[in-house]
Amino acid sequence: MKKVLSGNHAAAVAARLARVQVAAGYPITPATQVFEALAEMRAKGEFPGEFIAAESEHSVMAALLGAATAGARTFTATSSHGLAYMHELLHWVAGARLPVVMVDVNRALAAPWNLGTDQTDSLSQRDTGWMQTYCSNNQEVLDTVLMSFKIAERVMLPSMVVLDGFTLSHSYEPVDVPKQAEVDAFLPPFRPVLRLDPDQPMSFGSLTGPKDYLRLRRRMAADLAEAEDAIEEVGREFGELFGRPYGQLDAYRCEDAETVLVTSGAVGSTARAAVDALRERGLKAGNLRLRAFRPFPARALRAFVRPGTRLAVVDRNLSPGAGGIFASEIKAALYPRSGIAVHGYVTGLGGGDISVELLQEVWERVDAARGADPAPAVWAEDAR
Template identity: 55%
Template structure:
């Protein structure tokens, strides 16, 4: 765990006039709480272990009125991505979640979402791809999607999951590219730990309502994602690359705003004991906590 935990009270703390309540949450529910706070308007997902708890919670939030959102039930992960692509094209703030073979099944439409410059946020719970059949942690599923045009943000603990999910919506809507928030299967998705959940007022300060630059409009209809001859297509791809190259600076700026509101920050890359190191180990996810602990023992 990061040292920032030591600066948090046992129950709640106040930053900039707002407040945050500490709850014991599993990583999956840290995602669903962040999606609730983000006031997502349309969600669609197909359940797959170990992502299931995320979408179960969100469907309950829609049913009991904690969220004013539409949850679209579908028959596959491919259809889930198609549904949020349609909703995002219509100007809605959208979210989905998947894992492993579900992400692999989405592959075709991952390209569509990024090429259409849709700011979709997806929680991706890292899980191994078969064979052999394996429901446990492995990053092959997300790493295989590196070149689809999605930003990938890897999380170490439950607090970072919640915070990064909120930040992901701001980042996606700033650069108009989709974002994966990635968490480890079971080690993080199903592990309970203290998480400070901000109140809605502070979440709204950081993440205002989504205001799309372009959206489908029935009163002024036009075509989107139509035929693109090679020169136009090449320009589209260059624009996606240019947006990707802006992500680093945008992330830093957005995270400074996040720190102002919530009093926490993570950075794009955290270095530990690197100054005189002969060997540097680069890790993502919960393995970072293990490495941090081992370094403290050396």
């Protein structure tokens, strides 16, 4: 049934439909509504899971580490400084191979203080071992939370579902909410092989020497590579059941495009409107949206991009001293394939508008830069 939901409410509804057993949280704008909605459902008896209002985000992730070790399906949502505060425990959860699912609502990090959307919070966690998927609308938020549990529990690694602060988290649009029985058929209960059980004592997270440590990290890397296939397979299965297929990449009008916008998150939706506007002017524009960031969809990207293509990568994030983070990763993934120019644009930091007009301008500048060496990072802004 279709209901008008905000991105935050879509995430909470998905957690309920996934039959989350333990949810923990600590409020932070713009993610707080996820917990408000879950608390309301719990008060009405619609959400039977445990609900832990923790004293900090660090404690939230510590609580989920314990609950997931005991075999519970676990969920939380946070943003910006809350996510940064969890950082240590993110490594713990991934290293312990626990399929926690977390929603991160993108928000800029201080200083200066800013509540606007900005991907630097989630991208700063890229080396923790968490999977990361970026959503472009509220339907995709609901669907991705459901798929993330299935993928996470298959590869036994945690997963972060990322949505743009305010642009998605607080915006309302119709979302198709699947029936509980349909979700149950897609997502069976979580039954880990190993779990904390007083009747079968086991040791978790013990001290290891370098030999075991390296082997465990190597296995983690291999399982993340396998997750690329898992994302495609689960996305296909989801499409068969619910009519909305998903993959690591989402290409729009790229078939004959010589210059392609490369986007992520809600910008990937606006970019489709920009491509339509460029096409109406007879220009060969396309948009390639990256849904997956970890594992980085390097194989899919190499298979997709033709030699001679110019990529206009739009980054609403910044690694100071390096440039846009998606652009850096894309260059690394495509190296040493020749004939693909990767142009990085840094824009929209701290919630600035990435408008249809700005995206057209970025596309046109890159399309005109034939033969020129791409600059490492170009700054762009919608000055309105």
